[in-house]
Each structure stands twice: as structure tokens, then as C-alpha cells.
């Protein structure tokens with residue numbers, strides 16, 4: 001159910017979408033939460049890794065999309081705090097609706113009917129802010145508030161959907177799933193320039209890399 005990617009980092013393969021669990025210096029941190037029906041699998045994975053539901057203190061979201069925020073409800077009535085990029089935070093909180101004027105926004109508007117705002121505290125993150133050992137890098141394009149999280153001490157990056165893995169390499173978020181593909185390309189290049197090197201790289205979709213993550217990302221930036 002969960003697969004270790006290195007010391008203190010586990011990968012959830014939730015059939016088509018990824019989430020991750022990190023013991024971040026003693027603070028248990030979940031990164032993304034899968035689809036609305038993935039709550040039981042998230043909790044089973046926690047137990048498999050030696051933890052319990054109540055041990056999760058932080059939930060870092062890479063972005064607002066049903067397949068990444070759907071499982072949040074499984075952590076209601078715990079002490080977990082949700083962190084998400086500022087431009088997506090109001091969508092997660094249900095304070096506004098996704099815009100119909102953008103093809104991706106319209107898709108989000110339809111799927112938002114399936115996801116209720118979680119009864120959990122939500123902390124908006126700006127570019128460069130840190131949560132535990134993770135730095136949030138604003139990587140817009142797939143969604144306006146998309147962030148990727150990089151921890152130098154864990155040598156791990158949770159990239160979200162700015163990229164996806166297929167055939168052993170990273171690819172940029174495709175047009176039909178993105179608000180703005182120019183922003184996607186800029187975000188990938190900027191992340192390569194700004195983030196420290198990392199071994200483990202977990203994309204939102206596809207198979208994570210246990211080694212050479214930042215090199216794989218740099219390879220993609222060179223192909224853009």
C-alpha cells in the first residue's frame with residue numbers, strides 16, 4: 001500500500017494518482033490526499049508505515065484538484081493543518097468557485113461538486129515559505145496556486161502536477177489539464193534554477209524516482 005522511497009519518505013500509489021507520507025523530523029506530514037474515495041487507503045498506508053491517523057500533523061497540498069484534495073475529509077476531527085499555495089487556498093476552503101472562462105477552471109468547477117471544503121484549518125503559502133524542512137516553490141500553470149515542495153535535508157521533492165512521469169522521464173503538465181502551459185514551462189525552468197539538488201522526486205502522476213530526481217527535472221527543462 002505504501003512504498004518506502006528512502007529514509008522517512010513513503011509513496012502512496014493510489015491507482016492513477018500519487019500521495020506521499022514524510023516523517024519530517026518527527027512531524028508526520030502527508031503530501032496530497034488522492035480522490036474522495038481514497039481516505040481508507042491513506043489511513044491503511046499510515047498504519048503500514050507504523051503510524052496512526054491522529055499522528056498526521058501537516059497536510060501539504062500541491063494544488064486544488066479533485067484527485068489531490070479528495071481525501072482531506074478523512075482527516076477531519078484531527079489536529080492536522082492543511083497548507084496550500086495562496087491562489088488555490090480559497091478554492092480548497094470553498095470561498096470561491098473555479099473560473100468557467102478557462103477550460104481547466106471549467107473542469108474544476110464540474111468536479112468541485114464532488115468535494116466538500118474540509119473542516120480543517122487552511123494555511124495559504126507564498127513562494128519561498130517553509131513548512132518544516134520543506135520550502136514551497138510557486139509553480140503555476142497546472143493551476144494558478146500550484147506549489148512544489150523541496151526538502152534539502154530529506155533530499156526529496158514533491159512536485160505535484162507541474163510534471164508527470166511516463167516512460168521513465170518527466171513530461172510537462174499537458175494543455176488539456178493546465179490553466180496555462182507557458183506558465184508550466186516557466187515554472188519547470190524556475191524550479192530547476194532555484195531548488196537545491198534532490199534525489200527523491202515524486203510527481204503527482206507516474207512512478208517516482210528514488211535517485212537523481214533533480215537531474216531528471218533538469219533533463220526535462222533542457223528539452224522544453
Ligand SMILES: [Zn+2]
Pocket residue numbers: 017065067068161204205
Ligand atoms: Zn493530478
